[in-house]
Amino acid sequence: MSILPTVAERRRQVLVGPLPDDFLRLIKPSSSSSEPMDPSAAAHVATPSQPAVYSFVPPNTRGRISVTILEANLAKNYGLVRMDPYCRLRVGHASFETPTKLSGGRTPFWNRIVHAYLPVGVDSIFVQIFDEKAFSADECIAHSHILLPPGIFNGETIDEFYPLTGAQGEGKEGLVHLIISFAPLEAPIAHPAYQGGPTYPDGSPAHQPTADAPAAVTGPAFTDDDVKAVKEMFPDIDEEVIRAILEEKRGNQDATVSALLEITN
Template sequence: MSRGGLAPDFLTITPTPQQLQQQHAAYPPQHHPQQFNPYGGAGGMDGSGGPLRWGVLNVFLRDAVLVKSYSLLKMDPFVQLQIAGRSARSATATKGDKNPRWNQTVSLTVPNGHSHLVLTIMDEGMTSDKAIAHCTINLEEAFTQRNVPTRPYDLQGKNPSEGSIQLDLTFLPGAILQANPVVYSSGDLFDPADYGSVPTIIMPQQPPPMMYQPQQPMRYNTQPSPQQDDAQRNQQALELRTMFPNLDLEVIRSILDSNNGNADTTLTTLLEMNEAHVDESST
């Protein structure tokens, strides 16, 4: 309808500031700002739309079932983990033998372009450690799913089948591991001073930075008391006696004490004594 010579805003109601505020409250603007993703990119993706393949991998080691014991005494297994030259290790499952339990998390840096985790179960010795079994895990599922639930992984070694190890994986894409990769425990007898400080993981994000700090484990005094040390040597002497029934238990214990409780050295000494006795008998 033509208004002739009337002003353009004739009959147009101009709302007051209070009315404008009420209108905005009743009808909020449809604005959805892009939220920052702490994992880097959109949903932890790289520039091409695929998942980021570098960051921090948390490996929760549960337990293992080994087919064979490669020690005359009970084995003391620990797990060595390696990704592209970067390595870390678990605490030792003392006398875990063929059924070691760790229940511990180990953190490792995953560099770009590397997608395989190598695990080696080692038997800790007084002078040197011995490899028992190993497996290689493809990390593609961890890259895409971020969380891989607990499952067994087959182990190989001297034989095609050496048992299995149970673990689960958590991948933090784009995260940075500040300290040297070490283990932190869920409550077993474990002193982090033996392995360094607990790692700090920084998630990539805008300032202020968000820190991922694993819970500091409780520190335990793992130094055996004299009573514990004496009981352990008695047990070692009894185990050695089963292999040398013709030797007096006190003789075995005396040799064990002279070797400062080193069962491997004591075993070597007893074998030499046994061979000498056999040679004398044959002559």
């Protein structure tokens, strides 16, 4: 006699009946929670569109620039069958890319917003438009070196088309549509130093302050190999910026990588 269960026995073990309404569904948390919400959390929920506050600002930073890469009107379609364009934006040593617009052709539309820290002394950005290839290297079909409009440093938002350069000639490859704005860094609040102290009547011995022992000078908590390892993960970030973040994070590479991801995103 076979010990394997027959088809009829297997069917008798199957649960037959109506399924519950929440079968294979995630249970939504109840919105009527009796616990009071933290005021800061409530303010964050009330204003979801507020910009994120980054915990680290690179040294020699002038402010935060926002560039909306809306669209491009290209002079020619360089694809054999179709053209899949994407745009690369470089601000200082950091670079950002839009998603690829499949079959975008001569009029790709991206509508990608890029937030980046603007280093001191940088007064321009560099834009490149590539055609993504499936079996070969992506081809740069247009580029433009754009001087930042002076009006953005006075609080203005500039909405403008900028000419592109490529195989058709300088400024003849089409136009790219950008919206640029700038926000300066907020100056840190200087707290006045406490200068008060106990007073003594004339003739009474006052406490003589003793000189504190000098603090031991310690070297950095990371090595050049640590800097090199982080640099390999972020080749577009300047090495001095990586060193500054490693010093702030006391050599913690995981925290350093998280801070760099905040900068580049």
